[in-house]
Amino acid sequence: MKYDFDTLRGDFFGGVTATVVALPVALGFGVASGMGAAAGLYGAIAVGFFASVFGGTRSQISGPTAPMTVAMAVVLTSHASSLTEALTVVVLAGLLQVLLGLLKVGRFVAYTPHVVVSGFMSGIGFIIMLMESLPLLGASGALGSPTDALRALPAAVSDIDTGAFTIGAVTVAVGFLWPRRYSRIIPGPLVALVTGTALGILWFTEAPVIGAIPVELPTLQIGMPPVGFLLHALQPAIILALLGSVDSLLTSLVADSITGKRHNPDRELIGQGIGNMAAGLIGALPGAGATMGTVINIRSGGSTPVSGALRALLLLALVLGLGRFVEPIPLAALAGVLIKVGWDIIDWRMLGRLHRLRREHLIVMLTTLCLTVFVDLITAVAIGLIAGGMVHARRLERLELDSVMSVPFLDAAFFAGDEASTHADPFAARVGMVALRGTLTVASSHKLVSVISLDIKEHEVVIFDFSGTVYIDDSAAMVIGQLLEVAAGSDTECIVTGLSDDVAATLHSLDILGGLPAERIVATFDEARCAAREALEVGIASQTESSSR
Numbered sequence: 140m141k142y143d144f145d146t147l148r149g150d151f152f153g154g155v156t157a158t159v160v161a162l163p164v165a166l167g168f169g170v171a172s173g174m175g176a177a178a179g180l181y182g183a184i185a186v187g188f189f190a191s192v193f194g195g196t197r198s199q200i201s202g203p204t205a206p207m208t209v210a211m212a213v214v215l216t217s218h219a220s221s222l223t224e225a226l227t228v229v230v231l232a233g234l235l236q237v238l239l240g241l242l243k244v245g246r247f248v249a250y251t252p253h254v255v256v257s258g259f260m261s262g263i264g265f266i267i268m269l270m271e272s273l274p275l276l277g278a279s280g281a282l283g284s285p286t287d288a289l290r291a292l293p294a295a296v297s298d299i300d301t302g303a304f305t306i307g308a309v310t311v312a313v314g315f316l317w318p319r320r321y322s323r324i325i326p327g328p329l330v331a332l333v334t335g336t337a338l339g340i341l342w343f344t345e346a347p348v349i350g351a352i353p354v355e356l357p358t359l360q361i362g363m364p365p366v367g368f369l370l371h372a373l374q375p376a377i378i379l380a381l382l383g384s385v386d387s388l389l390t391s392l393v394a395d396s397i398t399g400k401r402h403n404p405d406r407e408l409i410g411q412g413i414g415n416m417a418a419g420l421i422g423a424l425p426g427a428g429a430t431m432g433t434v435i436n437i438r439s440g441g442s443t444p445v446s447g448a449l450r451a452l453l454l455l456a457l458v459l460g461l462g463r464f465v466e467p468i469p470l471a472a473l474a475g476v477l478i479k480v481g482w483d484i485i486d487w488r489m490l491g492r493l494h495r496l497r498r499e500h501l502i503v504m505l506t507t508l509c510l511t512v513f514v515d516l517i518t519a520v521a522i523g524l525i526a527g528g529m530v531h532a533r534r535l536e537r538l539e540l541d542s543v544m545s546v547p548f549l550d551a552a553f554f555a556g557d558e559a560s561t562h563a564d565p566f567a568a569r570v571g572m573v574a575l576r577g578t579l580t581v582a583s584s585h586k587l588v589s590v591i592s593l594d595i596k597e598h599e600v601v602i603f604d605f606s607g608t609v610y611i612d613d614s615a616a617m618v619i620g621q622l623l624e625v626a627a628g629s630d631t632e633c634i635v636t637g638l639s640d641d642v643a644a645t646l647h648s649l650d651i652l653g654g655l656p657a658e659r660i661v662a663t664f665d666e667a668r669c670a671a672r673e674a675l676e677v678g679i680a681s682q683t684e685s686s687s688r
Contacts, residue, residue: 142443146442146443147445148440149439149440149441149442149446150440150441150442150443150445150446150449151440151446151449152439152440152441153198153435153436153437153439153440153441153442153446153450154436154441154445154446154447154448154449154450154453155439155449155450155453156326156435156436156439157200157432157435157436157439157441157446157447157450158450158453158454158457160326160328160329160431160432160435161183161187161200161202161429161432161450161454162180162329162332162454162457163328163329163331163332163473163476164202164203164328164429164431164432164476164477164480165179165180165182165183165202165203165424165454166179166180166349166465166468166473167179167271167473167474167476167477167480168182168203168204168205168208168424168477169182169203169424170274170349170470170473171208171212171267171270171271171473171477172203172208172211172212172215172424173211173212173215173216174211174215174222174225174422174423174424176349176465176468176473177458178422178423178424179203179423179424180423180454180457180458181418181421181422181423181424181458182202182203182418182423182424182425182426183202183203183426183451183454184423184451184454184455184458185414185417185418185421185423185451186201186202186203186411186414186415186417186418186423186425186426186427187200187201187202187414187426187447187448187450187451187454188414188447188448188451188452189410189413189414189417190387190407190410190411190413190414190426190428190447191410191444191445191446191447191448191450191451192410192444192448193406193409193410193413193414194406194407194409194410194411194414194444194447195391195402195403195404195405195406195407195408195409195410196390196391196394196395196402196403196407196428196433197398197400197402197442197443197444198394198398198433198436198437198441198442198443198446198447199387199390199391199394199402199407199428199433199436199447200428200429200432200433200435200436200441200446200447200450201387201411201414201426201427201428201429201432201447202426202429202432203424203425203426203429204386204426204427204428204429204430205263205264205266205267205480205481205484206259206263206382206383206386206427207379207382207383207386207424207425207426207427208267208424209263209266209267209270210375210378210379210382211225211229211379211424211425212270213375214228214229214375214379217375218371218372218374218375219372219375222422224368224372226419226420226422227368227369227372227419228372228375228376228379228419229376229379229415229416229418229419229425230415230416230419230420231369231372231373231376231380232375232376232377232378232379232380232383232412232415232419232425233380233411233412233413233414233415233416233417233418233419233425234376234412234416235376235377235380235412236380236383236384236408236409236411236412236415237408237409237412237413237416238412239380239384239408239412240405240406240407240408240409240412241405241409243405244405244408245384245388245404245405245407245408246404246405251385251389251524251527252503252523252524252527252530253489254489254496254500254503254504254507254523254527255503255504255507255520255523255524255526255527256389257486257489257504257507258503258504258505258506258507258508258511258519258523259507259508259511259519259520259523260484260485260486261484261485261486261489261490261508261511262507262508262509262510262511262512262519263481263484263511264481264482264483264484264485265285265481265485265508265512266285266481266511266512267477267478267480267481267484268478268481268482269285269288269289269292269512270285270288271474271477271478271481272288272292272295272474272478273288273291273292273295273474274303274307274347274470274471274473274474275303275304275307275308275311275471275474275475275478276295276296276299276300276303276304276307277295277298277299277300277301277302277303277304277346277347277471278291278294278295278298278300285512285513286513300345300346300347300471302339302342302343302345302346303343303346303347303469303470303471304471305338305343306335306338306339306343306346306469306471306472306475307335307469307471307472307474307475307478308475309334309335309338309475310331310332310334310335310471310472310474310475310476311331311475311478311479313327313330313331313334313335313475314327314328314331314475314476314478314479315479315482317330317331326435327479328476328479328480331472331475331476331479332468332472332473332476334472335468335469335471335472335475335476336467336468336469336472338469338472339467339468339469339471339472340467343469346469346470346471347469347470347471348466348467348468348469348470349465349466349467349468349469349470349473379415379425380412381520382427382520383411383415383425383426383427384408384411384427385520386427386428387407387408387411387427387428388402388404388407388408388428389428389430390427390428390429390430390433391404391407391428393430393433393434394433394434394437397434397437397438398437398442407428411427411428414426431480431483432450436450489504499530500530502526503523503526503527503530506522506523506526507519507520507522507523507526510522510523543573543574543575543576543579543587543591544572544573544574544576545571545572545573545574545591545594546571546572546574547568547570547571547572547594547597547598548568548570548571548572549567549568550567550568550569550570553570553668553671554668554672568598569598569599569600569675570598570599570600570601570602570671570675571594571595571597571598571600571601571602572601572602572603572604573591573594573595573601573602573603573604573622574604574606574607575603575604575605575607575608575611576607576608577607577608577609578608578609578610578611579608579610579611579612579615580610580611580612580614580615587615587618587619587622591622592622592625595622595625595626595629595631596625596626596629596631598631599630599631599632599674599675600631600632600633600634600671600674600675601626601631601632601633601634602634602635602636602664602667602671603619603622603633603634603635603636604636604637604664604667605635605636605637605638605639605642606636606637606664607637608637608639608642610641610642611642611645611646612645613645613649616645616646616649616651617649617651619646619651620649620651623651623652623654623655627654632659632671632674632675633655633659634659634660634661634667634670634671634674635652635655635659635660635661636660636661636662636663636664636666636667637662637663637664638660638662658670658673659674
């Protein structure tokens with residue numbers, strides 16, 4: 140791609156706009172995670188820079204996101220006894236992301252069902268709104284699960300800080316009411332944050348604020364934890380790695396839909412992993428691809444990794460030069476900004492269509508949403524994917540079974556032209572055919588035996604026609620083996636024809652055709668007809684010989 144002045148100008152405006160949007164969100168996510176506002180800023184810098192330089196989505200903006208923030212809060216409270224241990228989890232998660240990229244598994248995220256993504260993201264939105272309701276009321280945020288925040292909510296309402304609540308309410312109102320047409324000039328989150336901060340500085344000075352922000356380059360924060368902790372850290376590291384990967388690659392798909400280009404998912408995972416490893420080393424909040432920042436960057440002209448790297452450098456300059464101006468920002472103002480972010484994350488469009496969804500899709504979405512809010516994020520995604528796969532398999536079962544055809548052949552028609560056909564019983568149908576079309580997978584394999592086995596027993600010869608088979612998996616291949624065993628048990632001769640290289644490789648790798656004579660495996664249907672005639676002649680000869688005895 141040619142990089143000229145127009146491209147540079149677009150990247151500059153995209154990077155500047157993304158910086159303005161990232162500042163309040165990074166501060167808010169840092170506080171919400173329990174690591175502090177500075178950790179959120181450093182996370183936006185580290186993840187944003189390295190993911191842009193080494194990632195595979197040209198216009199993506201990366202940094203702290205809602206899923207990673209919620210997951211990191213859980214790591215701090217449930218999986219680590221110190222900040223050093225929590226940062227070790229972050230570094231391990233980044234390393235796992237790099238490994239996922241090297242193993243080239245990134246492309247499979249695109250196959251995540253939309254109802255799973257919708258339920259997961261809506262659950263994250265509800266969690267952010269629920270947990271930020273505490274600082275909005277002037278109480279300290281609950282760093283545990285959303286249920287902890289829910290239990291703490293009645294006490295926070297009864298002991299409400301009117302000053303903090305006023306700041307938060309005004310911030311939320313500005314965030315919702317700011318006209319969208321002005322957002323390109325001044326982003327709504329920044330206007331809301333400035334308004335809330337002004338209220339805190341001028342009138343409600345007793346409201347809790349961010350406090351001291353280090354005005355210096357971050358230093359290495361990670362130490363060497365006990366060896367035994369590394370095994371304990373593997374589970375939360377996998378959670379962070381999977382969440383960061385899914386979050387980033389879904390954002391990449393959004394970027395592709397806007398730009399009309401294609402990202403490199405495996406390279407994107409490597410870039411995100413390097414960014415999170417760097418974040419863990421300097422005590423920063425881990426992150427992923429940020430949908431809001433990415434869309435704003437693209438809309439503002441950003442089209443290459445330069446915009447993301449520039450945004451990270453601008454944030455670093457703000458931290459080094461303007462850190463003291465961040466200290467008086469009220470926590471209620473940050474909560475108001477994040478409540479608007481949480482609201483935007485919720486898939487209201489899909490929720491508004493719940494009454495129109497198929498029952499199975501509705502169950503998958505609501506299950507994912509509820510597990511996200513009330514259990515944990517990785518369980519929600521895992522069970523959502525399993526449930527979505529089961530729904531998809533059920534649909535495939537019907538389609539695959541519809542493409543399987545079992546038909547008898549009248550001897551007079553099947554052997555037309557042969558001398559034996561002139562003396563054949565016009566109603567005899569000694570030969571049958573099982574035609575397997577399209578794809579055959581685990582979805583339909585369990586029903587193939589019950590559907591076809593009865594037909595096999597009714598014939599003396601059965602031709603298995605694979606000429607229309609595109610793909611067969613191991614489960615369906617094992618069922619073919621069962622069908623051959625059914626045929627052998629009922630003294631039915633089997634002939635296999637039309638095997639493609641891929642189908643033949645699958646069947647031979649599992650030794651499915653090992654019991655068939657070589658002359659019973661033929662290439663064309665005409666050869667199958669000849670083999671059927673020979674099998675019948677051999678059968679007649681055997682019967683004659685046995686009767687003479």
